[in-house]
Amino acid sequence: MGTVIGELLPLAVAVAISPIPVIAVILMLLAPEATATGAGFCVGWVAGIVAATVLFTVLTAVLDLGGAGGSSTVVAWVKLALGVLLLALSVRQWRSRPGPGEEPVTPGWMRAVDRFTPPKAFGLGFALAAVNPKNLAMCVSAGATIGTASSTAGASAVAVAVFTLVAAATVAGPVLGYAVAADRLRGALDRLKVWLSANNAAVMSVLLLVIGAVLLGKGIGGLA
Template sequence: MGEAIGQILTYGVGVALSPFPIIGTVLMLATPRARSNGPAMLLGWVLGLSLVGTVVLLVSGGADPTDQGQQADWVSALDLVLGVLLLWLAVKHWRDRPRGDDEVTLPKRMHTVDSFTPLKAGGLGLALSALNPKNLLLVIAAASAIASTDTSAGTQAVALAVFVAIGALGTGTPVVLYFALKERSQRILDGLRLWMERNNSAIMAVLCLIIGAKLVGDAVSALSS
């Protein structure tokens, strides 16, 4: 159990600190349907992480560590590919970061949240968790790491659940603040949204750099041993 969970902590934190989903959740909580749309987006986010992770675990079923207790070569090769892709995303986000007084541009769908129904809010959460390139790479990396451990299917399912719970902390925190503090939460959430809008690219670049470098390093070490 500890081995499987230990494999996914870094990836879970990387998913949790995704700026756009947090910004989207805060925007949802400023709409007339905040009480339904905020939790709906969080639910969609959790569902997306769970679906992608489950699919990877099922596809990876039966791929066990080597006889020497090392992770299988396919896992190391996958880590290398994912790491390189994350490093590329790090460079892209860093180059795209706003400079000086540059205006920060949000995705078009973020500007129409006032008209969202709970179903649309859930769909946005699902799309941001399952289709966003950075999150998709991290979920695949986490699920493949879990699948490579010599543990039972039940233990792997628990490890995936822990990963999803950690990954949901970022989008879940604004929802908890909204219901716990009510009107008093608005100033806190607005400040969080503005800061993350301004620093989105830098945050993403640092996350992708750290996790990408870790994946590449681990993969090269495993493949060369």
Template sequence: MGAVLGDVLGLAAGVAVSPLPIIAIIIVLATPRGRFNGLLFAAGWLLGLSALGGVMLVIGSQDSATDHGQPADWVGALKLALGVALVLLAVRQWRHRPADVSQAQLPQWMAAIDRFTPVKIFLLALLLSAGNLKNAPLTIAAGASISASGLPVGHQIAALAIFVVVASIGLLTPLGVFLIMGERARNMLGNWKDWAARHNTAVMAVLFFVFGLKLLGDGIDILSS
């Protein structure tokens, strides 16, 4: 199990460093029912990652390894495709980064979060976890790696749970600070939000590129074995 954790924890760290979801939960925490909405958002996030990873475990359990114990070719092809996609997204993000970070703008939908119903907040968290252009490929790759490990089902589920927890640290940190400090945390969280907003594009470009190269390398290694 140690080997598969070594493979997926890096991917989990990539998911954890997600500026937009962190900004979103900070905005959610500033709503009138911030505590409830924040917990609801975190629940949606955790469910989204768990569901996407679980789907990959089910798919991978059908044909995850060769007779020699190596991951099946489809796992390598999947990682190769995801790696190419992330590298291309990195190039696109970098080319569209603002010349002046002080002029960086958040997506328009973020301005409406304070008017979201609890259902919309939950669905937003699901989308930002399982439908995010960075998080979804990394979670899919992690699920494929776990399913290809040959571990017993119980160990695979435990590995996925560890992935989800580590991948959620970036999101759960603002929630934890708010739950502990209450209103005193608003200025601190506001500063975190401003920094993330200014550097979101550059951070995402670098993460896309780094993890895209990692998945490319993993895919090539599997297909050439």
């Protein structure tokens, strides 16, 4: 179990420090219906992480990809492909960062966040966790890791819970903090939103580069 958790932690941290969901939850907490939309987004984010991770954990176990021979080779190829994908996304993110003096482009859905209802916030949180290619790649790798290493349903459930707890921390943390001390957090959240908006591309590029290199190395190691 310790080995599995050790492999999951870098993937979970990569999901946790993704700037886009953090910016989204901050925008919701600065909106008029902060408590309801923030909670809806947080629940959707957690549900998306759990759904994607459990799906690929079950697929890996059912297809017996953790077995010897060809099955373990399939897992190695999956990690290799994910590593290459993340490296390509890293290059794309780096090239998309704003130049000196340029304002970062704000997606349309971010400008509409203050008009979101809790169900819409839930859907956005779920989509960013389970459909967004960057986070989905982390959940696929986590699911493959759990499915190949965990021998029982209980062990798999614990691994998924640990992965989700770490991955969701940066979204759940502000929501819980706002519920306790809203007035004291508004200024800090606003400053963090501005910084993340300006540096989103650079942060994601470095993050994807590191995790992509790790997965690429694991994939090559599994094929050796």
